Amino acid sequence: MKYASQKVAYWFFASAILLLSLQIVYGFIMGFAHLGYDGWHSVIPFNTARAVHTNLLVVWILLGFMGSAYYIIPEEAQHELVSVKLAYIQLISFLAVGVTAIVGYHLNYWEGRKFLEIPRPLDWLVVINVLTFLGIILATLYKGKKRTTTSLVMTMGLVFAALLYLPGMIWFDNQTMDSFFRWWVVHLWVEGVWELIMGGILAFLLIKLTGVDREVIEKWLYVIVGLTFLSGILGTGHHYYYIGVGKIWLIVGGIFSMLEPLAFLAMALFAVGMYRKGEKKHPNKLALYWTLGTAILSFVGAGLLGMAHTLPQVNMYTHGTLVTAMHGHLAFWGAYGMIVFSFITFAMPNLTGRKLYDTAIGQLAYWLTNVGMIGMTIAFGVAGVAQVYLERKVGLEFGAVQQEIEVHFFILILTASMFATGILLFIYEFFRFGKPNNEAIGIEE
Amino acid sequence: MLSKSQARTFFLGGTIVTFAIFLGLSWNSLSNDVPKQTNPQNLTDQVIRGKHLWESNNCMGCHTIFGEGAYYAPELTKVFERRGEGYMKAVLTSKQPWAPRGRKMVAYGFTDEEASDLIKFFKWIGEVDLNGFPPKPDVKR
Known part of the structure; x- marks a missing residue:
């Protein structure tokens, strides 16, 4: 790396991991509430905790993507970001909107639509903010010397993500229409364009870490994002089974969402394959761990566990139960949480000049977070399957079933504590690197 | 073996075709299913x-x-x-x-x-x- 403007990425990463730790706090509030300890109810009722938990997730992942883009694009385009000042303004205003929204959720100010709870006036601020971000990225690419496939795929993902935010801002009187277009945002983000961003970041990391020829890696990047859209766009149908639209979606959604794991399988095979093929052994071992980890766990969490309940015959019973929470946790962590962590782990030594490539704390953070999250997924899965049978098959009343499955939330909190410890260690390591500086980047002052 | 430009064609072609089908099915759902199923x-x-x-x-x-x-x-x-x-x-x-x-x-x-x-x-x-x-x-x- 040799571009001074890449340093801005550091502040996006720092904000991202701090918001992640806040997200975990709200997760614990919900976990304890499920266990029967809802002491916070009068201040932070469950619906507040839930909105904060999921919105912080989206905000910190987006911050991670933006930070990665601010690092990757100058290097790929061989040109400084067109305006570093604007990038800082964009970060601060993004955080300000996020914090306002979260404070609002504590005051019953929201638009209670799952994942899109941000009230409409703030939506417009998000739009302006994201346009600023895209402006900086696109202008840099335009002025740059090179437009590589990696940077184009990533930018394409970011542009589409911004466009797809808009259908979520339309008011519908009809709940079916509301839900229909809400999934254009939520599904086409996480099972569509976010995978482009992830693929772009993964390709960049593999080029740097394995030393395999760019042409080979970028060819497979096309195959992966091709599989993503081929399956993911029509896979949206799995959200349309039971919302009041036709039965054609049972067939279309069923078939295409069964194909969705292929993109993640390709990503896993691709990452492991390139690692084996690569002759250069990059000293940043932890970054390699995270990169291979995200490729594999995203296949398990997003691919396999999604496939497990995506057929209409299964989904009829599992839809709207804790089975969804099982899939959701490992999917978001494995695919999007871990790719951001991979990039942070890769970028920090380059930004700061401290070569903490393979530390004991870094290793411990890696294993605690991943084993902890797999444990949480199992706890959710057991609770979810029990709920499906007792409530949907046997017909016990909701509350009675919740009491039966309460015990699994004890395991959830235990494994979540492991995960949280890992995150704290990761944050500790992050700050041990210190601040980014020009000397590390290799620029003469 | 697959070349890079073939891979790009697969990506762009697959995306355009499936997105066109998706828009068609969506149009059909909104104009036919919603009036029938949602009163x-x-x-x-x-x-x-x-x-x-x-x-x-x-x-x-x-x-x-x-x-x-x-x-x-x-x-x-x-x-x-x-x-x-x-x-x-x-x-x-x-x-x-x-x-x-x-x-x-x-x-x-x-x-x-x-x-x-x-x-x-x-x-x-x-x-x-x-x-x-x-x-x-x-x-x-």
Whole structure:
């Protein structure tokens, strides 16, 4: 790396991991509430905790993507970001909107639509903010010397993500229409364009870490994002089974969402394959761990566990139960949480000049977070399957079933504590690197 | 072996074709299925006010309708049929926290008018044809 403007990425990463730790706090509030300890109810009722938990997730992942883009694009385009000042303004205003929204959720100010709870006036601020971000990225690419496939795929993902935010801002009187277009945002983000961003970041990391020829890696990047859209766009149908639209979606959604794991399988095979093929052994071992980890766990969490309940015959019973929470946790962590962590782990030594490539704390953070999250997924899965049978098959009343499955939330909190410890260690390591500086980047002052 | 430009063609071609099919199917759903399955003629002002209340209080943060939302409190798609108007009104207007089996709901203390808007919303929701969801329990005891 040799571009001074890449340093801005550091502040996006720092904000991202701090918001992640806040997200975990709200997760614990919900976990304890499920266990029967809802002491916070009068201040932070469950619906507040839930909105904060999921919105912080989206905000910190987006911050991670933006930070990665601010690092990757100058290097790929061989040109400084067109305006570093604007990038800082964009970060601060993004955080300000996020914090306002979260404070609002504590005051019953929201638009209670799952994942899109941000009230409409703030939506417009998000739009302006994201346009600023895209402006900086696109202008840099335009002025740059090179437009590589990696940077184009990533930018394409970011542009589409911004466009797809808009259908979520339309008011519908009809709940079916509301839900229909809400999934254009939520599904086409996480099972569509976010995978482009992830693929772009993964390709960049593999080029740097394995030393395999760019042409080979970028060819497979096309195959992966091709599989993503081929399956993911029509896979949206799995959200349309039971919302009041036709039965054609049972067939279309069923078939295409069964194909969705292929993109993640390709990503896993691709990452492991390139690692084996690569002759250069990059000293940043932890970054390699995270990169291979995200490729594999995203296949398990997003691919396999999604496939497990995506057929209409299964989904009829599992839809709207804790089975969804099982899939959701490992999917978001494995695919999007871990790719951001991979990039942070890769970028920090380059930004700061401290070569903490393979530390004991870094290793411990890696294993605690991943084993902890797999444990949480199992706890959710057991609770979810029990709920499906007792409530949907046997017909016990909701509350009675919740009491039966309460015990699994004890395991959830235990494994979540492991995960949280890992995150704290990761944050500790992050700050041990210190601040980014020009000397590390290799620029003469 | 596959070349880079073939891979790019696969990506662009696949994306354009599937997206075109997706738009076509969506158009069909919105123009044919929605009028047939959701009874839009019954979307009265009261139902719409109920939907506003449902959203502005983030009921989806605990409950689900059409199976969408959070998993802390019961599915409400068929709540009108299951509980009836009197029970629902009592819960919605209660100034004391409603806490069946110890799990608390925020005491919204809705007015009679707001409560009946919400009840009309749930009645409309319950009448939407959801291709068989929620399933009837089928294990014989």
